[in-house]
Amino acid sequence: MIQVFVPYLGPSLNSIYAGVHWATRKKHADAAHRATQIAVRGMAPLTHPVRLTLQPVLGKGKRRLDCSNYGYTLKLIEDGLVRSGLLKDDTPDYVVSVQTLAPIRDPKRGSGVWVMIQEVAEGAA
Structure with a gap:
């Protein structure tokens, strides 16, 4: 299993539903993609389907949200x-499940997301 910390924690899903301009959403995406690419730099592309488990980490001053609010x-x-090349795609052929764990507090680390990636044998998904 691969475990990597991505130092990015975007806005809540509720705030996106409230209507965020496309240019703001693009800035969020660019920042998240950049942080992820840096976190997985040097890792070889995965060849089997994966299960993703993600756990938000709350730095100083961040409030806890319900798990589904971290969906964005x-x-x-x-x-x-996918953009980093670690995963070929995020379709069900390549990502068979995504699980969100309850957020944890770590004021020393700062906000972000722990990402656990487990390769599964093809057909065992």
């Missing part, structure tokens, strides 16, 4: 894994 951040990081 998690999707941006998943897309960043």
Whole structure:
């Protein structure tokens, strides 16, 4: 299993539903993709389907949200894994499951997301 910390935590999904301009969403995506690419730099592309487990980390001053409210951040990081070349795609053929764990506090580390990537044998998904 691969475990990597991505130092990016975007806005809540509720705030996106409230109506965020496309240019702002693009800035979020660019920042998340950049942080993910840096976090996985040097890793060889994965060849089997994967299960993703993501756990938000809350730095100083960040409030806890319900797990599903981190969905926007998690999707941006998943897309960043594809853009970085670590994952070939994020379709069900390549990502068989995505699990979100409850957020944890770590004021020393700062905000971001722990990403756990487990390769699964083809057909065992």
